[in-house]
Amino acid sequence: MPILQESQAIPKNIVRIQAGIWGFVLAAFSGLMLFAMTAWLLIKGGQSVGEHLSLLGNYFPGYSVSWSGSFVGMFYGMLIGGIAGWAIGLIYNKVVDWRIRGK
Amino acid sequence: MDKTTKNNRPTVIIGAGPAGLTAGYELSKFSENAVILEADHTVGGISRTVSYRGYRFDIGGHRFFSKVPYINELWQEILPEGFLLRPRLSRIHYQGHFFDYPLKVTNALAGLGLVEALLVCFSYSKAKLLPSAEDDNFEQWIANRFGHRLYRIFFKTYTEKVWGMPCHTISADWAAQRIKNLSLREALYNAIFNNGHTRKGKLITSLIEQFHYPRLGPGMMWENCKTVLARKNSPTVFGERVTGIRHKSGFVECISSQNQAGEKTQYDGSNYVSSMSLKELILGLDPPPPDQVLQAAKSLRYRDYLTVVLVVNRENIFPDNWIYVHTPEVKLGRVQNYKNWSPEMVPDSCKTALGLEYFLWEQDEEWRWPDERLIETGIRECAQIGLIQPEEVEDGTVVRMKKAYPVYDQNYHRSLQIIRQYLARFTNLQTIGRNGLHRYNNQDHSMLTGVYAARNIMGEKHDLWSVNTEKEYHENGILQGETQSGGDRLVPVGGPPESSSLPVSALESTNAAGRQQILEEAFALLDPLALGLAVGLVCGFGLFLAGVLLLLKGGETVGPNLSLLRHFLPGFTVSWPGVFLGFVEAGVGGFVLGNIAARLRNGLMFAYAGIVRRRAEAEENPDILDKI
Numbered sequence: 001m002p003i004l005q006e007s008q009a010i011p012k013n014i015v016r017i018q019a020g021i022w023g024f025v026l027a028a029f030s031g032l033m034l035f036a037m038t039a040w041l042l043i044k045g046g047q048s049v050g051e052h053l054s055l056l057g058n059y060f061p062g063y064s065v066s067w068s069g070s071f072v073g074m075f076y077g078m079l080i081g082g083i084a085g086w087a088i089g090l091i092y093n094k095v096v097d098w099r100i101r102g103k
Numbered sequence: 104m105d106k107t108t109k110n111n112r113p114t115v116i117i118g119a120g121p122a123g124l125t126a127g128y129e130l131s132k133f134s135e136n137a138v139i140l141e142a143d144h145t146v147g148g149i150s151r152t153v154s155y156r157g158y159r160f161d162i163g164g165h166r167f168f169s170k171v172p173y174i175n176e177l178w179q180e181i182l183p184e185g186f187l188l189r190p191r192l193s194r195i196h197y198q199g200h201f202f203d204y205p206l207k208v209t210n211a212l213a214g215l216g217l218v219e220a221l222l223v224c225f226s227y228s229k230a231k232l233l234p235s236a237e238d239d240n241f242e243q244w245i246a247n248r249f250g251h252r253l254y255r256i257f258f259k260t261y262t263e264k265v266w267g268m269p270c271h272t273i274s275a276d277w278a279a280q281r282i283k284n285l286s287l288r289e290a291l292y293n294a295i296f297n298n299g300h301t302r303k304g305k306l307i308t309s310l311i312e313q314f315h316y317p318r319l320g321p322g323m324m325w326e327n328c329k330t331v332l333a334r335k336n337s338p339t340v341f342g343e344r345v346t347g348i349r350h351k352s353g354f355v356e357c358i359s360s361q362n363q364a365g366e367k368t369q370y371d372g373s374n375y376v377s378s379m380s381l382k383e384l385i386l387g388l389d390p391p392p393p394d395q396v397l398q399a400a401k402s403l404r405y406r407d408y409l410t411v412v413l414v415v416n417r418e419n420i421f422p423d424n425w426i427y428v429h430t431p432e433v434k435l436g437r438v439q440n441y442k443n444w445s446p447e448m449v450p451d452s453c454k455t456a457l458g459l460e461y462f463l464w465e466q467d468e469e470w471r472w473p474d475e476r477l478i479e480t481g482i483r484e485c486a487q488i489g490l491i492q493p494e495e496v497e498d499g500t501v502v503r504m505k506k507a508y509p510v511y512d513q514n515y516h517r518s519l520q521i522i523r524q525y526l527a528r529f530t531n532l533q534t535i536g537r538n539g540l541h542r543y544n545n546q547d548h549s550m551l552t553g554v555y556a557a558r559n560i561m562g563e564k565h566d567l568w569s570v571n572t573e574k575e576y577h578e579n580g581i582l583q584g585e586t587q588s589g590g591d592r593l594v595p596v597g598g599p600p601e602s603s604s605l606p607v608s609a610l611e612s613t614n615a616a617g618r619q620q621i622l623e624e625a626f627a628l629l630d631p632l633a634l635g636l637a638v639g640l641v642c643g644f645g646l647f648l649a650g651v652l653l654l655l656k657g658g659e660t661v662g663p664n665l666s667l668l669r670h671f672l673p674g675f676t677v678s679w680p681g682v683f684l685g686f687v688e689a690g691v692g693g694f695v696l697g698n699i700a701a702r703l704r705n706g707l708m709f710a711y712a713g714i715v716r717r718r719a720e721a722e723e724n725p726d727i728l729d730k731i
Contacts, residue, residue, distance in 0.1 A: 015627035055664050059652060084645065088637040088697075095633035 014096055019089025023082040030081025031074040038070035113138050114560060115358055115370045118378030119339050120148020121546045122536030124328045125177065125553030126376050127337050133561050137337040138370060139329075140360055142344040145322070146329045148378070149408075149507055149537070150546050152322025155500045157450030160412050160441045160458050162504050164425055165321045166191070166314035169547035177550065178315070181331065182324045186315045187445055192422055196488055197256060197429040204427060206257065215256070226250035242270040260429045264436040265462045266510070267406060273511065318447045321546070343368065345379060349389045353528040376556045378536035378549075380405065380506050381522055396525045399518035403541055407470060408507035410439075411459040411481035414498040415491055420455050426490075433484040434469070436460050454497070459485060465505060474501040509541040523568060533559060535567060544570070626708060631701035638697030643690030650682030 050065025385400035439458035662677030
């Protein structure tokens with residue numbers, strides 16, 4: 001079955017993003033990522049641990065490349081990820097509504 | 104049942120094939136009498152069993168399996184203790200090799216040889232990667248699924264032998280009815296809720312591996328049915344060829360027939376059910392219909408069938424029920440081994456009866472050949488493909504069956520529409536069966552038209568022309584009041600029996616709406632522009648905010664590390680003009696990423712849908728050759 005026919009047969013609805021769920025997913029993803037990156041540098045060790053990652057302290061007060069900092073980082077990662085995911089969902093839905101109304 | 108036909112006149116049924124006898128049988132359940140007129144001297148039509156010196160054989164093989172629950176019940180009812188459960192084995196003979204059918208990859212590739220196998224793989228891969236956008240005739244349908252090379256080897260010659268016309272001219276209707284493309288929505292729904300497999304797919308697969316068969320052939324069932332009907336005062340009259348149908352104002356008044364001695368009889372009935380060919384029916388109408396209808400009837404074509412039966416002095420020749428002969432060097436289309444259908448089909452277990460099937464036009468020279476010449480040809484061709492030695496053949500006979508297959512040529516649809524429209528004016532005449540509807544029905548579907556015709560006489564309203572056009576209509580057990588699934592043409596005109604009509608239709612609409620909603624939600628598309636804009640704005644604003652925070656914080660060298668982004672975002676610096684430029688550049692980058700992500704996701708979803716559909720089609724059609 002050519003792709004053309006599949007695309008003709010599948011319903012043509014445009015998906016609406018649930019902003020809250022996107023926010024939650026991105027929050028979990030970014031929080032865990034920042035936690036894992038920090039923890040990885042700590043486990044790896046060395047003379048100056050996480051020299052560059054610690055620059056995030058400029059934006060996240062209290063964050064450092066340390067075990068306590070990894071939990072603080074997780075919190076900030078979740079916060080920023082959650083806001084970004086929610087914002088993407090919100091903007092996406094607005095644009096879709098706007099485009100459908102335009103049609 | 105809100106109407107009875109209690110009067111002195113019976114229903115007159117033309118044809119004692121599966122459709123006609125089933126109509127009579129169904130009427131008898133309502134204590135309605137019928138008289139069944141049969142031009143031949145045996146019952147069963149194309150599902151008859153012919154006996155020759157104790158050797159029994161079919162006109163083609165008739166496996167007894169149906170997806171219509173009511174038909175399965177009828178079979179058991181008419182022949183309660185006569186069925187055997189038989190294993191199915193069939194192969195394809197092509198260029199000296201036997202290939203398992205349904206096809207098995209390793210067996211097929213081994214039989215083809217290394218070079219041909221490689222070419223087949225290339226052709227198959229090409230079909231998968233670059234299928235033709237057209238999918239509406241037999242050649243394209245097969246080539247799109249198996250590749251052109253496999254199509255040429257395993258489908259082309261046999262199909263052309265059966266139908267006597269090039270595969271690319273076989274109407275799309277044929278593919279729609281026999282091959283039954285799946286509804287993508289149904290396939291997707293099954294993939295989501297049934298772990299990727301259709302319930303019916305499993306049922307079909309198991310039915311293909313084994314089947315029910317009357318121990319003395321299908322004729323045994325129809326003989327039994329005839330006897331039951333005779334006991335219920337619905338006799339079958341043999342040797343009566345219908346020659347005229349007298350009618351007036353949309354009402355058939357009587358039917359006249361003629362026997363072989365030339366004696367004419369007139370039958371007066373309350374209702375008339377015809378399974379004779381539409382062509383003969385229309386040409387027999389008195390007064391004749393308008394010229395346009397006559398011309399339409401004359402244009403209908405039928406493929407004829409001839410079987411050469413050989414009695415071979417060997418206990419076992421091959422293990423298959425039948426073999427498809429694709430080898431183009433012989434005209435032989437299929438070989439049946441009746442003993443493997445039922446051991447009781449031969450009177451002497453040391454011998455075997457083979458049925459060599461030829462598909463011809465009545466106008467073909469071979470059709471008129473004397474039996475001896477046909478038997479000689481059969482022996483020669485059978486020996487040519489290596490099945491027997493000529494000297495092993497002890498005896499032989501020939502059976503010719505006219506109008507075995509209604510032909511779906513380029514004109515049939517228009518002609519059928521004209522005839523159907525004309526016949527709709529008759530209030531007491533219905534046409535049923537393979538030739539009565541000019542539809543390539545199997546036995547079960549023909550029987551179903553008989554059931555519906557009888558029920559229509561009893562006051563129900565069923566559209567006989569819709570049988571075997573939409574499989575869901577019948578196969579989901581409408582006669583038992585089971586739930587059916589979706590489809591605009593699935594509901595019979597006037598609705599199913601009153602006991603189940605309301606709840607069924609309410610449930611149907613709920614199910615259909617629910618399925619639709621689920622599919623729409625599961626397979627809704629991401630809007631690439633919207634996702635691009637959303638991701639772009641968030642990225643742009645994120646970088647802008649990061650820059651602004653550093654600028655507000657101040658210091659000797661502001662944001663030396665963030666400024667490194669200039670490697671990716673030309674001109675970006677942590678400065679007031681720089682953050683605005685960064686907003687734009689990160690926004691564009693985010694837009695591109697979001698847009699690509701949405702397109703990738705939609706593309707993967709289409710690909711997934713395609714895989715689901717193909718898998719479901721393969722499940723639904725593992726036996727395409729059987730349907731040819």
